[in-house]
Amino acid sequence: KEFLGEIQTYLNKLLVYLNPYIEITFHEHQENSWYERSKAYAYIQRYLSTHSSKSIKKFKANVGKDCESVVLSIDDYQEVTDEFNGVKVWWTSGKTTLHSNNDDLEKRYYKLTCKRRHRDFVTKVYMQHVLDEGKAIRVRTRQRKLYTNNKSENWYGYQRTMWSHVVFEHPSTFDTLAMDPKKKKEILNDLITFSRSKDYYKKEGKSWKRGYLINGPPGTGKSSMIAAMANFLEYDIYNLELAFVKDNTELRKLLINTSSKSIIVIEDIDCLFDLMGQRKEKKEGSKEEEKDPIATKAKAEKDRDKKGSEGTLSGLLNFIDELWSTCGSERLIVLTTNYVENLGLSLTRKGRMDMHIEMSYCCYETFKVLAKNYLNVESHELFATIGRLLEESNITPADVAENLMPKSDEDNVETCLNKLIKSLEDAKGEAKLET
């Protein structure tokens, strides 16, 4: 009997030796951490769902938390064949169920089978390919988000969130954005250089971020510009509502909770002037003051030269410095304002913002892009008249767009252009009356 047992073990070993295949298993959850989903598992899932769509008929849908994304993956025990550099591998997915005291835990895995002699190639080269590709697919297909910060009263408790989000779906792109083509090119180049300079920033010991100050009257496309940037770089947007931020500590907490590949936006930074002023007055004389660097610094400044606005300006700059130093890498910081006068100067001069973008009233070049967007025309006999009128009046791209947009079935290129001409003439008349 002992002898038989020994034979059995040898036979098993022989079988293993003769079996030309090996199996590698990737579990959904790391050992000892059921809460942390393995990144490799997620990447393999993406990889297989795009590389197997032809050969497979049964899929399983995983719908994201907010019903915002659907990821297909191969259903249990379906086999997928993949080939890479002439090496064939087979994938299956499956699950084991663990019975614990309260509930059954499903443990899912992907199993990779390949020829024994390909082992090195598969574990080193092929798997690297799968993981890289899976990661790239995930970046490509991720839904981008628009975040806004909540009041800090809502940061705690049952549904605590600092940032609320919706899916970001603004249609604006650099193609539809109407502005001086030379400036547009400049901005695009700047963004491209930025997105490719990871190593440069690292080598220079700088963190990888860039700041833009966008100014222009309402309706000239500042928000559209930010959306176009986000669409171009495929970044998320964090809209920072400073009225909800009490002090630098809160600001810091918010910024730490932003993710990379994002644009942090503060709109209407000039309104912040007033906000800073209020904050300072409230704090004045209170004990809190010593703890708050903004107020303290602002007060010191004020005491020194007794100029109120200087105090608030330095408070604002302080805030922005905090913003710069706290938010992590791979981020754009964009500030917008309607009035640039002293604000823009002090922001750009002191090296805080890298680029100053000016959005202006509609000129002929801008109009041509809008006409292409809304009416799909590149030239028309009325263009000359419009060009001349544009030179004589200040009308925003938003107003031009409003006129060009066909509103009923009767509207066509001709009627829309005439509508615009009428508005331009009215605007000109008004301007004359004012002077």
Ligand SMILES: Nc1ncnc2c1ncn2[C@@H]1O[C@H](COP(=O)(O)OP(=O)(O)OP(=O)(O)O)[C@@H](O)[C@H]1O
């Ligand atoms: N330069 C532009 N190119 C294309 N569309 C524009 C442009 N400017 C304005 N528009 C149109 O006008 C609308 C309003 O523009 P947008 O919100 O970008 O202006 P804004 O400068 O952010 O204004 P505000 O200062 O009021 O926030 C946009 O939805 C867009 O359709």
Ligand SMILES: [Mg+2]
């Ligand atoms: Mg705006």
